[in-house]
Amino acid sequence: MGTQSLPSTPTSRAARLAGALGATWLALAAAGCGDFSGAADSGNSTPTSGPGTVFDPTNVPGSREAFETTLYPLLTQYCVNCHANGPGSPQFANPTSGTAYTEILAQNKVNLADPPSSRIVRKLIDEQHNCWSDCTTDANMLEAAVQAWADAIHFGQGGVSIGETLSSTSLRLADGTEDTSVQRYDTDIIARWDFKEGAGAVAFDTSGVQPSIDLALQGGVTWLTAWGVQIDTGIVQGMSGNRKLYDRIADPKTGSGQYTVEAWITNASTALEGPARIITYSANTNARNFTLGQVMYQYDFRNRGVSPDVSGNGTPSLITYDADQDLQDRLQHVVITYDALRGRRINVDGKWTEDVDPVSPPPRLWNWDRNFTFALGNEITQDRQWKGQVRFVAIYDRALTDAQIVQNFNAGVGKRISMNFDVSHWAGPGSSIEFQVSEFDNASYMFCNPIFHTPQPSGYELAHVRIAVNGTLAPTGQGFVTLDTPITDTRTVLSQRCTVIPKGPDPATDEFNIVFEDLGGFQNVITEPVPPPAVVQLDPTARPTYGVRDYARIRESMASVTGVSALVPAIDAAYQDLEQQLPSTFDVRSFVSSQQVGISKLALEFCDALVESAPLRTTFFGSFPFTTEPVAVFGAAATPNTVNRNQIADALYNHMVGSGLTVQPSLTDMRADLSGLVDTLVASCLGTPCDAERTQAIVKGECTAVLASAAVSMH
Numbered sequence: 030m031g032t033q034s035l036p037s038t039p040t041s042r043a044a045r046l047a048g049a050l051g052a053t054w055l056a057l058a059a060a061g062c063g064d065f066s067g068a069a070d071s072g073n074s075t076p077t078s079g080p081g082t083v084f085d086p087t088n089v090p091g092s093r094e095a096f097e098t099t100l101y102p103l104l105t106q107y108c109v110n111c112h113a114n115g116p117g118s119p120q121f122a123n124p125t126s127g128t129a130y131t132e133i134l135a136q137n138k139v140n141l142a143d144p145p146s147s148r149i150v151r152k153l154i155d156e157q158h159n160c161w162s163d164c165t166t167d168a169n170m171l172e173a174a175v176q177a178w179a180d181a182i183h184f185g186q187g188g189v190s191i192g193e194t195l196s197s198t199s200l201r202l203a204d205g206t207e208d209t210s211v212q213r214y215d216t217d218i219i220a221r222w223d224f225k226e227g228a229g230a231v232a233f234d235t236s237g238v239q240p241s242i243d244l245a246l247q248g249g250v251t252w253l254t255a256w257g258v259q260i261d262t263g264i265v266q267g268m269s270g271n272r273k274l275y276d277r278i279a280d281p282k283t284g285s286g287q288y289t290v291e292a293w294i295t296n297a298s299t300a301l302e303g304p305a306r307i308i309t310y311s312a313n314t315n316a317r318n319f320t321l322g323q324v325m326y327q328y329d330f331r332n333r334g335v336s337p338d339v340s341g342n343g344t345p346s347l348i349t350y351d352a353d354q355d356l357q358d359r360l361q362h363v364v365i366t367y368d369a370l371r372g373r374r375i376n377v378d379g380k381w382t383e384d385v386d387p388v389s390p391p392p393r394l395w396n397w398d399r400n401f402t403f404a405l406g407n408e409i410t411q412d413r414q415w416k417g418q419v420r421f422v423a424i425y426d427r428a429l430t431d432a433q434i435v436q437n438f439n440a441g442v443g444k445r446i447s448m449n450f451d452v453s454h455w456a457g458p459g460s461s462i463e464f465q466v467s468e469f470d471n472a473s474y475m476f477c478n479p480i481f482h483t484p485q486p487s488g489y490e491l492a493h494v495r496i497a498v499n500g501t502l503a504p505t506g507q508g509f510v511t512l513d514t515p516i517t518d519t520r521t522v523l524s525q526r527c528t529v530i531p532k533g534p535d536p537a538t539d540e541f542n543i544v545f546e547d548l549g550g551f552q553n554v555i556t557e558p559v560p561p562p563a564v565v566q567l568d569p570t571a572r573p574t575y576g577v578r579d580y581a582r583i584r585e586s587m588a589s590v591t592g593v594s595a596l597v598p599a600i601d602a603a604y605q606d607l608e609q610q611l612p613s614t615f616d617v618r619s620f621v622s623s624q625q626v627g628i629s630k631l632a633l634e635f636c637d638a639l640v641e642s643a644p645l646r647t648t649f650f651g652s653f654p655f656t657t658e659p660v661a662v663f664g665a666a667a668t669p670n671t672v673n674r675n676q677i678a679d680a681l682y683n684h685m686v687g688s689g690l691t692v693q694p695s696l697t698d699m700r701a702d703l704s705g706l707v708d709t710l711v712a713s714c715l716g717t718p719c720d721a722e723r724t725q726a727i728v729k730g731e732c733t734a735v736l737a738s739a740a741v742s743m744h
């Protein structure tokens with residue numbers, strides 16, 4: 030998904046694209062919806078008591094002012110003869126703008142959610158009613174004015190302007206404090222990069238082990254706001270101190286003879302080959318000490334060693350099994366270890382990939398070259414480009430155990446911020462609501478574990494909590510809307526769940542408010558112009574069965590939309606994994622990394638089974654040249670075969686999306702999005718022809734992208 034920052038309105042095309050193609054915030058929401066019967070979350074009861082006003086989105090502060098500067102001038106210019114004081118009715122051109130405003134709203138002559146359908150627009154088009162020039166042109170002017178009014182109050186754009194609702198004070202990320210409570214296993218680290226700098230040309234080695242291997246950012250390498258670097262072109266390479274790795278690991282006298290490389294990365298695509306160098310300690314394409322590389326869906330681990338038969342290039346590689354597709358284009362925790370006993374091992378997202386080293390382990394690393402350079406994203410000679418985001422890298426002079434690897438996977442990556450939103454205005458002095466907030470990815474924030482604090486817990490109701498970004502309530506991801514609990518303690522844990530909210534334009538300036546429908550005896554019912562939100566639900570250990578049941582439901586939904594039996598062994602295995610990936614202790618970070626992984630993996634297995642089976646795929650897609658090579662089937666980006674591309678996209682849309690995604694993309698958008706995906710996947714077949722297998726792989730890729738995100742609303 031690159032550095033593109035998504036707008037705060039999730040109904041926008043970009044956001045839907047992100048969803049359809051598997052960006053994490055939508056896919057993640059798939060983990061949610063389902064039984065929502067936590068103690069604090071007693072359902073959806075509509076508040077009925079207490080003082081307060083009904084929240085009317087057309088009547089938010091600024092709305093009348095917006096009317097006065099957009100639509101009102103047109104009405105007073107062109108309709109004033111009859112609609113100021115009669116004979117025309119209503120009096121929406123009344124000289125008193127307040128009267129005009131009330132009249133036009135009270136009689137529903139505008140539709141802010143859908144300006145073209147506004148009565149004042151239709152009246153001119155359908156009835157040629159008193160147009161001043163040409164009816165279509167005039168109606169368009171009125172429509173544009175209604176739209177401008179709606180825009181000014183964020184109406185119909187996927188959000189409700191919060192105006193003066195029951196809301197907390199607003200905070201930015203910078204107003205929070207960093208939460209450092211979770212423990213990693215950091216013993217034996219000899220080099221480490223957290224990429225917290227956020228600016229400049231150097232990423233510093235923060236291990237404290239001298240000499241430091243500080244990394245220079247060269248070429249198209251940019252900083253991520255949530256810690257990390259994005260490599261589009263170029264390389265990130267050690268400026269000095271590279272020899273430390275040789276001395277600590279390989280040197281016959283001072284070296285440990287074993288090592289671990291741990292990384293949190295997001296592969297930008299699954300099309301790169303080379304292998305593309307993700308992390309390397311090498312000199313050129315033929316000489317290396319170790320390298321973690323990418324070959325499409327596979328991780329490739331090379332290690333140089335002394336006899337029996339390991340070359341100076343670290344080959345033969347230990348490469349993850351093709352069909353497992355362990356490498357994915359989303360955030361992954363990848364750990365490679367080497368020791369003389371077990372040889373090379375690769376762990377992805379806390380689990381050993383079960384790929385066994387093809388050569389018996391070289392017992393010594395004495396032939397490592399101490400003059401090689403450590404680098405990320407490319408070979409030192411810059412001819413094996415990898416693309417993606419690197420959020421953390423550490424090197425150990427020990428081979429970590431599986432348990433230590435799991436611990437670090439569970440600890441997660443990135444900055445977690447504790448934010449305390451003041452609500453003393455509504456609930457009395459000293460009252461606040463606290464959230465753990467993190468930047469989940471470049472498109473979204475994650476809000477977790479709300480806790481209510483107050484010195485006067487007098488039993489009042491707290492209900493229906495939403496998160497606003499820059500004054501607008503996102504229509505998706507409002508996982509806390511169902512909260513409804515009396516406040517009887519000074520500290521009330523409202524939920525142990527997380528929700529993922531789309532970002533605004535800039536994390537540095539985005540402002541958050543927490544909005545309530547009930548608080549401290551005040552009430553403010555919010556009417557949303559959009560379908561009910563998708564919910565990310567996390568369950569604490571106390572009730573693990575709920576989580577499992579939700580996954581079961583996702584599995585059943587996937588089975589029903591694809592027509593593939595959930596009992597296919599590969600699917601069953603993926604499902605068992607998914608169940609096991611439920612956090613053993615409640616922990617947001619493990620949720621981020623593992624559940625989300627599980628959903629995509631499950632989708633992948635279903636799509637694999639669907640496309641592999643000739644009868645099933647024909648039922649699903651109709652007859653399609655699955656056994657022809659991909660360029661002939663899909664065409665290249667410049668000369669797309671739209672008929673074939675649409676056939677696949679339409680089938681996926683009709684079976685998986687048409688049945689009601691929360692934020693439903695249109696068929697046109699989905700065709701375009703999937704076609705873009707096909708372009709990428711077909712690209713590598715243009716030079717060197719691919720076989721028909723690849724056609725099927727492309728359809729699987731499209732299917733997985735849609736299925737993983739469609740899971741959002743399938744139950």
Ligand code: HEC
Pocket residue numbers: 104107108109110111112116117118119138148149150152158159160161
């Ligand atoms: C020459 C007088 C006259 C002018 C100018 C005029 N109207 Fe009207 N309008 C009327 C009368 C009379 C009615 C009530 C009878 C009816 O419903 O058509 C009316 C009613 C309406 C209604 C409400 C009835 C319905 O069908 O929803 C709308 C909306 C409306 N006018 C829009 C406009 C707009 C917009 C303009 C300015 C471009 C405009 N009118 C200019 C005379 C006028």
